[in-house]
Ligand SMILES: NC(=O)C1=CN([C@@H]2O[C@H](COP(=O)(O)OP(=O)(O)OC[C@H]3O[C@@H](n4cnc5c(N)ncnc54)[C@H](OP(=O)(O)O)[C@@H]3O)[C@@H](O)[C@H]2O)C=CC1
């Protein structure tokens with residue numbers, strides 16, 4: 008029976024399960040010599056987008072065998088309250104890593120809170136010290152979505168040195184880290200944003216197009232070189248004609264799939280791999296804390 012799967016689709020769930028199995032084996036081994044703490048996921052105030060992410064973090068943590076705790080601070084929490092609580096988590100040896108979900112309420116300065124997380128517990132890689140290391144090619148604790156996009160490019164098997172990559176979107180959490188991480192792999196990276204005169208001029212010549220904008224169907228088939236890889240990071244809630252809320256990426260997947268050589272679907276593409284990257288970062292944080300002498304070895 009011929010394999011009827013569409014091999015142009017990069018299956019994010021399959022990549023996630025493969026990565027989580029590897030992480031589980033490494034965490035089980037690590038737990039034999041040092042206690043593995045819990046990953047704490049902080050949300051400030053309610054947000055549907057965050058709910059999906061945190062729910063999937065909890066599921067992945069269970070699959071990886073990683074202790075996990077979700078904390079929700081009230082939307083009216085003050086900056087000082089949050090900083091004090093993060094300091095307590097930094098000092099708590101039973102806490103392995105801390106991730107602060109975005110968005111945060113308008114009165115909270117997210118960069119300042121991000122910086123309050125100790126670099127060795129910053130499993131999201133957003134502390135300026137972690138982000139800075141990306142420029143130095145130390146990308147062990149990289150922002151999870153950016154790391155997921157790189158993992159998806161790897162899944163195509165395309166050789167990175169000299170690869171023509173166009174990154175559409177230049178946010179601090181996705182676009183910019185992706186550009187640096189792929190440059191570190193030898194790719195030639197062009198970054199587009201809303202001031203770019205013609206995004207199509209760039210995307211049409213790219214071997215790989217990565218898009219993280221937040222506009223459904225921003226990328227159509229006319230913007231993609233036949234055979235190119237298309238990595239869709241966008242997450243857009245769209246209500247269809249029947250009034251049903253659906254999640255769409257930034258790419259018109261059905262149309263672009265007929266031109267692309269590889270494409271990541273939304274849902275089922277970068278999202279699940281982002282969650283797996285968070286678990287991999289937690290393992291890295293644990294190892295760095297052991298190396299820093301933070302954790303007492305378990306008596307054999
Ligand atoms: N799958 C996952 O794990 C994650 C997915 N996301 C999703 O990725 C998307 C982007 O989020 P995020 O990275 O935070 O980006 P932001 O929402 O912070 O910024 C959007 C980026 O897109 C650029 N942009 C806006 N319009 C255009 C345009 N017409 N052409 C080219 N570039 C444009 C902006 O440029 P400028 O600044 O010049 O306006 C900006 O760089 C969202 O849909 C978000 O939900 C985000 C995080 C994780």
Ligand SMILES: Nc1nc(=O)c2c([nH]1)NC[C@@H]1CN(c3ccc(C(=O)N[C@@H](CCC(=O)O)C(=O)O)cc3)C=[N+]21
Nearest residue numbers: 056057059060063107108109152274275276278279281
């Ligand atoms: N500090 C911070 N870092 C983030 O990376 C971050 C954030 N805040 N805030 C919210 C956004 C959004 N985000 C998602 C990641 C995975 C899925 C995910 O697992 N998506 C599944 C959804 C499937 C389902 O519906 O369960 C999929 O695409 O298949 C969704 C959303 C990360 N974000």
